Amino acid sequence: MGKSEHDRSRASPSSERTIRLVEPKIRSSLGIMRSRLQLLHRLLLPHQLFPHFRRVLRLTRPRRPRPQITVDQWRKGAQWFEIDRDLAIEVVSDQTYFPVFQQHCMDGCYADEHYLPTLVAMKFGEKNSNRSLTWVDWTKGGPHPTRFLRTVVTIEFLDKLRSGSQCEYNGKNTSICHLFARKFMPDALYRLLKFAPIVMQFH
DSSP states (O other): OOHHHHHHHHHOGGGSEEEEOSOSSOOOOEEOSOHHHHHHHHHTOOSBBOOEESOOOGGGSOSSOOTTSOGGGOOEEOSOEEEEHHHHHHHHHOOSSHHHHHHHOOSSOOIIIIIHHHHHHHHOGGGBOOOOSEEOOOTTOSSSOOOBOGGGOOHHHHHHHHHSOOEEETTEEESOOOSEEOOBOGGGHHHHHHHHHHHHTOO
């Protein structure tokens, strides 16, 4: 990309925010709100969406923490996040913390799950809402969220995903917290296509 093309890309409103939603190998996420509501929800939310957790398994921490990053600053987060252009520029410009991860964070350590949440929590915590747009079920334990088969998908279940939570949105409580959900297996597709028009009221 030439310099003029790069400048135009940075100036374009369409590149103001970036959302990563789907893991590269298994396309198991789906939208649970209509696209217009998804867009409106994001445009009116001023903070980044970078969920992270302080308490992580011992094996996911760096073997030899460096002075730049202490164990207390270490975070683990989701692969699904949303950032704006300014924060994206800060991330790709980082020459202090990323080299530390390259040298010392191995064996199950990933940029999207460890480096990015740690960097954001350390330097940009005031810009982060620390919640996700993607609904997942971690109640069963283990390294991966619950996988939903065909038999689980009902109208009541989809309604729960859409409005069964409470969160803060622009300073007010709301039940519209998640725009996407996962982790759905391929055999759930038929019921998802069958019930989506009923739940989302489109044809």
